[in-house]
Amino acid sequence: MPHSPDNLPLALYSAAQVRELDARLIAAGTPGFELMSRAAHAIWRTLRRRWPDVGVLTVLAGRGNNAGDGYLVAALALRAGWRVQVLAVGDAAQLQGDAALARDQALAASVPVQPWREGVELQGVVLDALLGTGLQGAVREPYALVIGVLNASGLPVLAVDIPSGLCADTGQALGVAVRAELTVSLIGLKLGLFTGQAAEYLGELQFDDLQADAALVAAQTFTVQRLAPASLPQLPARSRNVHKGQLGHVLVVAGDRGYAGAGLLAAQSALRTGAGLVSLATRSEHLPAAQARLPEVMAAGVASANQLLALGVNASVWVVGPGLGQAAWGRSLVSAAATCHVAQVWDADALNLLAQGLVELPPGAVLTPHPGEAARLLGISSAAVQADRPGAARALAQRYRAVCVLKGAGSLIADCDGALWLCERGHPAMAGAGLGDVLAGVIGALLAQGLAALPAAQLAVYLHACAGERLALQGRGLAASDLCEVIRELLQEQSACLS
Incomplete structure (x- = not known):
């Protein structure tokens, strides 16, 4: 199993523990949309460093907060002169809370958004913003079909937080999962990125703590500790x-x-x-x-x-x-x-x-x-x-x-x-x-x-x-x-x- 950089945190969290940490950060005064914006900037910096000359981005957006990250990344890429398309899987109008704000901000910035449909062409680097850590049970349609098309495309893929379809707690593919070239994990490292079938889907792993308050992070219960030198x-x-x-x-x-x-x-x-x-x-x-x-x-x-x-x-x-x-x-x-x-x-x-x-x-x-x-x-x-x-x-x-x-x-x-x-x-x-x-x-x-x-x-x-x-x-x-x-x-x- 490819090992991760030794500068990664040692604590590994369950999906519920990361959600709890996110809630604590918000309660302590960091608005949820601010955390989402930080996530988008972190992902965009990583994407640009990894593929500086591609100039084309396809965002596959689902209906959760991962989709919000994707919409904001799309706006940043468009502003930088990249050719961008967002393919919304599911009804984008049903997004709520911070994810809806992110969608509206992307639309206001003239990001092209269209519903995903069979036969649509994926181009450039693909940002997997389909499904996050809250996935329960096997991946359903149309997400399973989209993931199959993405995996067959041969295009480079960056996964937001975790490859869609991979269980954040066990590392098992829930029916089908995105095979990423690069995954950017956010706020806290998820246990499922390090065990089970994760190595087949993860690609290179990078981490960004979104400038989270160190004291709040230290106080958060975690599930597992990584062994490191x-x-x-x-x-x-x-x-x-x-x-x-x-x-x-x-x-x-x-x-x-x-x-x-x-x-x-x-x-x-x-x-x-x-x-x-x-x-x-x-x-x-x-x-x-x-x-x-x-x-x-x-x-x-x-x-x-x-x-x-x-x-x-x-x-x-x-x-x-x-x-x-x-x-x-x-x-x-x-x-x-x-x-x-x-x-x-x-x-x-x-x-x-x-x-x-x-x-x-x-x-x-x-x-x-x-x-x-x-x-x-x-x-x-x-x-x-x-x-x-x-x-x-x-x-x-x-x-x-x-x-x-x-x-x-x-x-x-x-x-x-x-x-x-x-x-x-x-x-x-x-x-x-x-x-x-x-x-x-x-x-x-x-x-x-x-x-x-x-x-x-x-x-x-x-x-x-x-x-x-x-x-x-x-x-x-x-x-x-x-x-x-x-x-x-x-x-x-x-x-x-x-x-």
Whole structure:
């Protein structure tokens, strides 16, 4: 997912919260039409910088405040000598309040306004001022038809506030959505711009706060906080006389027959992220490969829960589930892990067994489901998880009283109190096997070095995603094991080993 400039605000709002902030600004003395005028100037400045030589603008205007922004932009473009047309979708006479004032101002400035009809030609840069953040349910006609025509036109598109048809709260396309080249978000960043399907529709994201009073903005409740370099947790620098016993002992419980690699990936990433000691509990037949591939890891074959408990007595963190399977062997090992009250990361088949009600989660664990695993844990469909990723992440954290990492585009981290953090970093090249095993090992290593569950999850998700971005510069074919060395480099840049 293309990441946003680091100068964007960290707070992400729901549509309702942005409307509340807008109302507070108006109540504090900034008229609504003044905010609309500021929005129009911000959009026009951005449009002119991006496409300085086009000289032709088509505004697609709906029936809400986004339409008002569009009418005012049209007037500014006409005044600057551009050839302008406004195509009104729906009856422009039904606009109300500030949007109606904007329409009247555009008409007074001789902006050509005509009803949209099939076959009308879109020209130049197209300003999407159709539907705003208040959209409920699937896009209806004639808007769905207009959006289809716009997407097929091949013309550059600037979306006002959010691409029309994209849900401001979940990032899901509500039936159909505008594919913009550039989106200018206003007043407050919307959560839906950073998760779900947003990356397919957003284009480049820019933001303008419309000169909103900083104190009012700071007082407004927000839904999610973006992870960014300045806000990331840090590992402390190491003292000169530190030894491995002070840096934690990670036990990876993983790898049924046919899945030896999952345990190796988790163990390797735990090593490269700085855990003092790493053990691997796996099938006995996997030991030669483990010892050849990772001689630094203490690999042991286990056949029963009792053997695992004896092996894990000295471990400070358990990473449970990668490639573990759901047969008797895997079930017995997860059941043993559930009895140990140490820091744990549960991934993959541990989550599937948890979803079946066969085990109980130990206190203080970190869960790392992908959407399919999240669906099983919640008893809903994967589509339902993806339709409301923030809601799913919160529900998981609260149901299991754990920190939950919901993986995917715009990975979300939720704590059991309902707070959410989002990582928009990452790249499509990361769509491959084993990357989740690497993430589980990174979280385990950070826990082993003293971070609590929430900051360990936050830092691990960010490092993992940024490593994928850096490697994606080489194109397709990213292998999960490639991430381990890059995560090590990024951790050194973020939390230097020595002060």
